[in-house]
Amino acid sequence: MERLGTGIGWRPEIADVVERMPGIDWVEAVAENVCPGHLPESLTRLRERGVTVVPHGVSLGLGGAERPDPGKLAALAERAEVLGSPLVTEHIAFVRAGGTLSASPRLEAGHLLPVPRTRDALDVLCENVRIAQDALPVPLAVENIAALLSWPGEEMTEAQFLYELVERTGVRLLIDVANLHTNHVNRGEDPAEALAGLPVEAIAYVHVAGGFERDGVWHDSHAHPVPQPVLDILTDLASRVAPPGVLLERDENFPGGDELEGEVEAIRAAVEKGRASAKGAVPAAPPSAGGAQAGVPDAVRQRLSLGQTALLSALVAGTPVPEGFDRVRLSVQARALAAKRADVVAKVAPELPVILGSAYRPAFLAYTEGRPMTGGYRRDALDFAEHLLRDGLPRDAGSRRELRDWWRERSGPVPRSRRPAVRLARAARRVLLRR
Numbered sequence: 001m002e003r004l005g006t007g008i009g010w011r012p013e014i015a016d017v018v019e020r021m022p023g024i025d026w027v028e029a030v031a032e033n034v035c036p037g038h039l040p041e042s043l044t045r046l047r048e049r050g051v052t053v054v055p056h057g058v059s060l061g062l063g064g065a066e067r068p069d070p071g072k073l074a075a076l077a078e079r080a081e082v083l084g085s086p087l088v089t090e091h092i093a094f095v096r097a098g099g100t101l102s103a104s105p106r107l108e109a110g111h112l113l114p115v116p117r118t119r120d121a122l123d124v125l126c127e128n129v130r131i132a133q134d135a136l137p138v139p140l141a142v143e144n145i146a147a148l149l150s151w152p153g154e155e156m157t158e159a160q161f162l163y164e165l166v167e168r169t170g171v172r173l174l175i176d177v178a179n180l181h182t183n184h185v186n187r188g189e190d191p192a193e194a195l196a197g198l199p200v201e202a203i204a205y206v207h208v209a210g211g212f213e214r215d216g217v218w219h220d221s222h223a224h225p226v227p228q229p230v231l232d233i234l235t236d237l238a239s240r241v242a243p244p245g246v247l248l249e250r251d252e253n254f255p256g257g258d259e260l261e262g263e264v265e266a267i268r269a270a271v272e273k274g275r276a277s278a279k280g281a282v283p284a285a286p287p288s289a290g291g292a293q294a295g296v297p298d299a300v301r302q303r304l305s306l307g308q309t310a311l312l313s314a315l316v317a318g319t320p321v322p323e324g325f326d327r328v329r330l331s332v333q334a335r336a337l338a339a340k341r342a343d344v345v346a347k348v349a350p351e352l353p354v355i356l357g358s359a360y361r362p363a364f365l366a367y368t369e370g371r372p373m374t375g376g377y378r379r380d381a382l383d384f385a386e387h388l389l390r391d392g393l394p395r396d397a398g399s400r401r402e403l404r405d406w407w408r409e410r411s412g413p414v415p416r417s418r419r420p421a422v423r424l425a426r427a428a429r430r431v432l433l434r435r
Contacts, residue, residue: 002086004052004205004245006268008260011250015042017257021264024051028089028247031055031075036082047084054205055079057090062128062142063115064094065101065305073135080138087139087204089174090132092125092165097312101298101305107312108373110341110380116151116307117161120300127296129169141172141204146182146220148333151307152324158189159197166202173198176207177233178220178249185218186329191233195240205245208234208267217332223252226263231270238274246271316372338368341380349381355402356394363388382411 005025010018018027019042027046034043034055047053057076060068080088093112098104115121133140142165144158156164162173175198180191208231210224226248237243248264313319315334321327342364346353353360367387373380385407394400 002244004054004086004247006264007052007205007245007247008264009056009247009249009251010043010046010053011254012040012042014250014254014260015040017254017260018042019045020257021261023264023268026052026054026245026247028054028056028249029083031057031079031088032059034079034083036078039082043083052086053083054085055083055088057088058112059095060090060132061093061095062090062132063092063121063125064096064128065124065301065308066099068128068131068135070135073132077136080136085138087141087172088136089141089143089204091143091145092162093145094308094312097305097309099305101302102309104309104313105372106374107309107316108376109312109316109337110344110373110377111337112145113308113312113315114145114147114149114151116304117154117156117158118151119155120304122156122161122164123296124301124304126165126168129165129171133169133171139172139204141174143174143176143207144179146176146179146186146218148186148217148336149326149329150187157194157197158183159194163197163199166199171202172204173202174205174207175203175237175243176209177237178207178209178211178226178230180233181227181230182211182218182220185213185216192236195233195237200237200241203237203241203243205247206234206237206243207247207249209249217329219336221252222249225255225259226266231266234267234270235274235277238271239278240274242275242278243271313372316368318370338365341368341373341377344377345381345384348377351406352381352385352403355399355406357399359394363393382407386411 006023007026007028008018008021008024010027010029018024029043034040043053055076060072060076062068076088079085091112092115094109094115095112096106096108098106115125129140129142144162165171166173177191180189180194183189184191208226209220209222210226210230211218211220211222212224213219234246246267248260248267250260307322310319310322311325314321314325314330315337321330342361345364346360356363364384367384371383371387385403388394389400389404389407392400394403
């Protein structure tokens with residue numbers, strides 16, 4: 001595994017700043033936001049300068065009950081090849097649930113949700129990771145996530161869960177020290193204990209990010225400065241192992257270049273402090289996978305699917321809270337998911353907040369109640385607009401006409417009828433016209 005050095009998350013909003021920043025050895029780009037045939041000019045220039053680019057996936061859902069989607073794996077592999085990346089990364093999380101395994105409608109979280117630390121979940125995760133490894137042209141590293149809530153009946157600590165995952169699959173780890181801090185505040189998990197139990201030699205690189213605390217809950221926002229407790233965890237990690245790479249993540253509320261450079265320097269200083277106090281810290285080295293594993297029985301995947309579907313349905317569709325979960329924390333998570341959904345839809349369809357003005361956010365949050373996302377954020381934006389038009393909204397005729405024009409341009413001549421017979425007739429007509 002090559003040493004990456006010090007990096008920063010590449011985002012279109014700060015592309016120019018990143019290009020000008022001194023001492024940046026590598027960048028990480030969200031894989032789903034990169035089109036292989038139309039790479040942003042900024043990324044192309046960085047690559048030509050010898051700056052390593054690592055694609056960071058967010059939609060595979062390796063911790064979900066279903067096997068990884070071959071199309072998503074192929075897309076991630078293509079990005080790795082186009083960018084000439086030494087590895088790709090994803091998350092230990094589930095992002096969707098429902099479907100055939102649970103005989104229920106498919107639901108999308110639009111967010112990374114925690115996997116239960118149980119034997120069933122570990123068996124499924126290990127098989128999903130091996131499937132991904134076989135499909136990718138470069139090594140895979142997986143990231144620990146932040147969580148607001150805990151699963152009841154967990155059988156392992158996070159360190160034990162990750163240690164066995166590495167032992168069984170040989171996968172590398174992307175350790176997010178900000179997420180360790182989040183889980184300390186939200187779930188009472190000691191970051192030092194977690195680091196002590198991790199297979200630190202498997203670390204591919206480290207994420208560092210900021211957040212904020214509200215009402216005793218830490219929100220991993222990636223939109224605030226990196227706090228000192230997160231830097232302290234980074235120092236502790238660096239005293240145990242020399243991480244091949246360390247990267248600053250920032251996704252919102254981007255500050256000026258000077259402030260970003262200051263955060264990168266603070267990260268460098270935290271790593272150097274850890275290395276200075278290290279007692280025989282070992283360099284990270286590729287782990288080796290255990291022997292061949294038997295396939296996971298369908299019954300195991302089905303059990304996991306039922307649990308994840310019940311949780312996600314409670315979060316996004318208002319169904320009863322599954323037994324054993326903290327109702328207050330689940331309510332906080334549900335509100336956070338709805339808020340994130342509104343923010344992302346505003347990004348993928350920026351015309352909607354312009355057309356609706358200050359009414360956009362309250363209207364969208366009201367729309368989300370009992371209406372889970374099923375087809376991604378772009379589909380969500382269209383469904384939201386269709387919902388408003390059916391209800392004769394907005395009241396202002398000019399705004400309503402503008403919204404209808406926007407919707408027609410992307411979806412068709414008229415909103416879909418609520419009547420199944422009408423929708424079936426229209427679908428049949430489209431099929432006949434294509435013949």
